[in-house]
Amino acid sequence: MKIVVLNGSPKGKLSVTLQYIHYIEKAFPQHEFSIIDVSQKMRIIEKDNKVFQKIIDEVGAADGIIWAFPLYYCLVHSNYKKFIELIFERDVTDAFTGKYTAAISTSIHFYDHTAHNYINAVCDDLNMKYVDFFSAAMQDLLKSSEQNKLKLFAENFFKVIENKEPTTKNYMPLIHSNFKYHQGDPASKVEPGDKKVIVITDGLAEQKNLNAMVDRFKRSFSKDIEVVNLNELDIKGGCLGCIHCGFDNICVYQDKDEFVEFFTTKVLSADILIFAGAIKDRYLSSKWKLFFDRSFFRTHQPGLGGIQVGFIISGPLTQLPNVKEIFKSYVEWQRGNLVDFITDEYEESSHIDELLQNLAKRLVDLSDKKYIKPVTFRGVGGMKVFRDDIWGNLRFVFQSDHKFYKKHGLYDFPQKNNKVKAFNRIMMALTTIPFIRKEFPKRIKNEMIKPLQKILKD
Ligand SMILES: Cc1cc2nc3c(=O)[nH]c(=O)nc-3n(C[C@H](O)[C@H](O)[C@H](O)COP(=O)(O)O)c2cc1C
Known part of the structure; x- marks a missing residue:
């Protein structure tokens, strides 16, 4: 064959x-x-x-x-x-x-x-x-x-x-809509204070809904906020997979184009970040993919710590849980706070206006309060994969990550926790005694909430 x-x-x-x-x-x-x-x-x-x-x-x-x-x-x-x-x-x-x-x-x-x-x-x-x-x-x-x-x-x-065997399909075709979003005027404006708000978009002239949503979001604020279009940035090419960045986070393209400078001065130093794009096949555009790939010069070091993040998406995002999963994981392992995804799927312009206006308000409120929601399995599991690989096989290649993980306490291996080690040793020994073994199931529920109840009492 x-x-x-x-x-x-x-x-x-x-x-x-x-x-x-x-x-x-x-x-x-x-x-x-x-x-x-x-x-x-x-x-x-x-x-x-x-x-x-x-x-x-x-x-x-x-x-x-x-x-x-x-x-x-x-x-x-x-x-x-x-x-x-x-x-x-x-x-x-x-x-x-x-x-x-x-x-x-x-x-x-x-x-x-x-x-x-x-x-x-x-x-x-x-x-x-x-x-x-x-x-x-x-x-x-x-x-x-x-x-x-x-x-x-x-x-x-x-x-x-x-054998020409039959195969199954796992994904139904996406249903696209022809809805045209027309932005309305904001009744009031959100005061961003000294917050650095950056919108990154890849909107092309013909992507009217996306551009209008970005514009409406921008007009939600009392001050001008910065919008960067990826199509206007000088990005010479895609990630080469050369791992030149592994030793000290210097990209092989470093000063040859605008990406590293843009990412460092705009993305990493923002208080509020908006990623805006349109669905293309089963993700955003390859231009957006280029953005993520090229950001690998930061290797495995979380960089969005403390940043509030929102997504403005044109297209059938609710039919693409995989895309949401990818972006939730990106923000979680980077230690940012993903506030919401706003799309043009609602097919009612005034409702989209409200959602965009409200997103602006929530982003500023949460930034003021420095709220970062607890990470889920995406952030917890993801960081464990990185932690183990950087500590192990990949350490000599990603030496900069190794230093970063050491400095920021990211090597949080449970076997290093002496208190837990001692506690486990004692408990393991005690539970070999037949009486305690028998009592254990009766006591465990109470014992589990005891320390939490102490907090509530205090
Ligand atoms: C920019 C970049 C991004 C990567 N992203 C991931 C990732 O999201 N998940 C993962 O498990 N490995 C990731 N990797 C690791 C590669 O997938 C892995 O090294 C792969 O074996 C390289 O295969 P290749 O030599 O065929 O290019 C990434 C590597 C690079 C350079």
Whole structure:
């Protein structure tokens, strides 16, 4: 069979993920593999339609397609996202229709599920026959147990194609609306005081709802607030995955374009941040993805501490819980406070006006009170993944993170807590005594709330 592999790594042939593909190639020599470096060659693919069309022709002639990609900010690399956008924009979806497909990624398992949800949804939108995904940790291929899993995964994929087995869909098509938002005038204005309010948007002239929502939000304030359009920033290119930033957070593009300066002086120093964009396929635009990828020069260091964050989105966000999940995770692990998402889905301009005005008020109130809501599993679990990897395998690569984690007490391993260690030792010993073991279930509920009740009493 002929299998086309769409390589999503900006490192091309030097991709970790690609080594997993080569493993499959070796294990199944009866199949012919064609690997296309989509992310690395994006500039030429976008510019030269012949190059793009050649890829689409290969896809059209294949028996199976493998999406092979590294995780980039809970999704795929911005160039890979751009490629997906081009498939729809250039109306070549037919080449993908009915093709059997599977996805393989490597990552450190930080929100790998949201990236796979995204690719699965894109495949469903393309009416492909999505078989399964394989999410490996970067070094899994070194273990024979994981090699075996990969072989079984690939074997199953080829078997499904050969037997023309039916596949399920996980995502229904998105329903888009033609509603036109017309902004009204604010009855009163929100006083931002000395708060630095920054709106970042990627609004293009034709994105009327998005631009009007941003404008209406801006007019909610008594003072002028800054709006930065990502399309007007000089950003030379996408993240190269070179990890030049690992030692001291210096990006390989550092002074070559405006991104690092913008991110440092505007984003990280804001009191209130608004991210504004329109839904494009199953996420925002690849321009927004570029923003997140390039912010990786801060590596794994939370940077939104104390910042109030709001989202203004045009498009069917409520049908895309995966997108909300990604942004909630982004703000939580960065230690910001996500206040709300306002969209144009309400189909009533005056209601959207109210929501935008109210968002402005809440952002300022919460900023005054320095309120950061407690993090959920997204922030707690996410930071544990980073903590363990930075302390372990990734320490020498991300030396700047190691220093940061040490300095800010982020190495909060439970085994370092001597009080808990001593307490556990005593309790473990006591619970070996038959009487205490028997009493334990009767007492545990009371004992659990005792310290909390003491607080209430005080
Ligand atoms: C800019 C950037 C963003 C990343 N984002 C994530 C992420 O969100 N989750 C994760 O688990 N790994 C993330 N990673 C790690 C890569 O996915 C991982 O190193 C992968 O194995 C690289 O594969 P490749 O060599 O094929 O490009 C990120 C790496 C970079 C450089």
